[in-house]
Amino acid sequence: MKKTGFLLTSFLLAASLLTGCGAKEEAAPAGAAAEQTKVKVGVTAGPHEEIMNKVKEVAQTKGLEVEVVVFNDYVQPNQALDKGTLDANSFQTIPFLDKFNADHKTKIVIVGNSVTFPMGLYSTKHKNVADVPEGGVVGIQNDPSNRARALMLYEAAGLIKLKEGVGDNATPQDIVENPKKLEFKELEAAFLARSLGNVELASINTNFAMSAGYSPKKDAIFAETSDSPYVNVIAVNETNKDNPAIAKLVEAYRSEEVKKFIEEHFDGAVLPSW
Template sequence: MKLRSLIGTAVIISSIAVLLAGCGRQAGDKVLKVGVTAGPHTEIMEAVQKVAAKDGLKLEIVEFNDYIQPNVALSQGDIDMNSFQHQPYLDNVIKDRKYDLVTVAKTVIFPMGLYSQKIKNIADLRPGAIVAIPNDPTNGGRALLLLAKAGLIQLKPGTGLKAAVSDIVENPKNITVKELDAAQIPRSLPDVDLAAINTNYAMTAGLVPTKDAIAMEAADSPYANILVCRSRDRDDRNIQKLIKAYHSPAVKQFIEEHFKGSVVPAW
C-alpha cells in the first residue's frame, strides 16, 4: 500500500513538474529580445514596447553601441530581432558572413535630402551648377540616386545602389558633381548651388529634411531601416505582434511628434 502511495505521489509530482515546465515555456514565448543601437532606434523601440505590452507581448530592449554586434548577437541567438540597419547594409553583412537573417518589415528612414541656400525649387537650378555629394561609396551612390530621381542626371542602366559619378550618362544641365566628406557638406552650402546631406549631419546643422530639403528620399527608398530576424523565426507569432505594434498609429504619432521630420515612418 505504501509503495503504491509513493508511486502515485511520484507520478503526481512528475506531472506537476511537466506542467510547470510547459507554463514556463509559454511565458518565455511572450518575451522578445530586440537589439537596437543607441539613439532614435532605442527611443522608438521604447514606444513600441508600450504598445506591444497591451497585446500581451513583453519586449526586452538590448542596446548596442556599434553596427557589428546586433547582427552577430541575432545570428548567435542571443537576441530575437534587431532594428538598426537598412537593407543594403544587411545585404553586405549576409554576403560577407553568411548569416541566415531576413527582413520582416520596414521601420523608419533617416532621409537624405537635397538642400540649397540659393534656390527653392529643383527646376531653378542653373546650368553648370555645382552640386556637392558625399565622397564615400555608400552615401555617394545614395546621393546620385537622389539626383537621378530629381531629374538632374541619368545613370547607366543597371547601376543600382553602387552608382559612381562615372556612371552618369546624361547630364542635361551640365552640373558639376563635387565629392566632399559627408560631415563637411553642410558647411559647404554657401559655396555650392545644391548639396546632398545625410540626416544626421543635416540635424547637426539645424536642418530638418521634411521642412528644409527641396527634394528628399521617399519612404520606399532602399535605405529605409528594417526589422530583422533569423529566417526560421519569420512567421513566429510574437515577431508578427512586434511588427503590428511598430506599425501602430501610436508609434507613428510618436515618431512624427518626437523627431519633428528628421526621422520619417517608412511604412
C-alpha cells in the first residue's frame, strides 16, 4: 500500500509539473503575438491630409488605428520620424527624401509609393507664361529639392535655361539663360500660394495650391506632365520598416477604396501611383 501511494503521489506531482510547463509555453506566444495596433502618421495640410483621413477609415476595418498629425512645412515631418515621435509620414517625393537623408544623416526609407502631385506655375496677373514681363519677380520654393524641381519647371515653360546636367541639384546660380531677366524669390513652399499678389508667377506644389483654393487642372498656367518623376512616398525610420503595423498601413493606403476616393475627389489633380 505504501508503495502504491508513493507511485500515485509521484505521478500526480509529475503531471502537475508538466501542466505548469505547458501553461508557460502557451502564455509566451500570446505575449509575442501582441502587435502594434495604432500608428501615428505625419502629413502636410491639404490633399495628403484628406487622403490619410480616408486611409484611416480603411485601416480601422483592418484593426489598425491611425492618428493623423498635420504639419505645415516639409522639414518637421522627417525630423519627427527621425526622433521616433511619428511611425510614418506621407508628404514627400523621392528626390526630396534622398536630399533630406544626405543633408541630415538620417535613415528614413520608403515603404511604398503613394500619389503624384504635378507641380504647376500659377499667376493672378497672367493667363500665359509668355505674358510675364521682363524683370518680373517670380516665386520658387526655398527647400533644395522643390527649388530644383521648380527651376526645371520654369525651364520646361521656356522662361529660362539651366546648366546642363544639374538636375535635382539646380539652384538659381545654375541659370545660364534668362531672356526676361526674371528675379527669383525663394519662399517657404506653404507661403507661395498666398504670395501670388506680390509676384508675377510662382511655382506651387499641388497640395498647397488646393489648400489655397486653386484647381491645378484649371488654374495652373503651366504644369508638369503626367510622367513626372516626382512620385510621393510613404516613409518610415529604417528601424521601423519591417513593422507589421506599417505593412497594414501601406495596404490600407494602396487599397481600391482609397484609389477610388482620390480619383473622384481630386478630379485628376492628384494621381494614384498604384
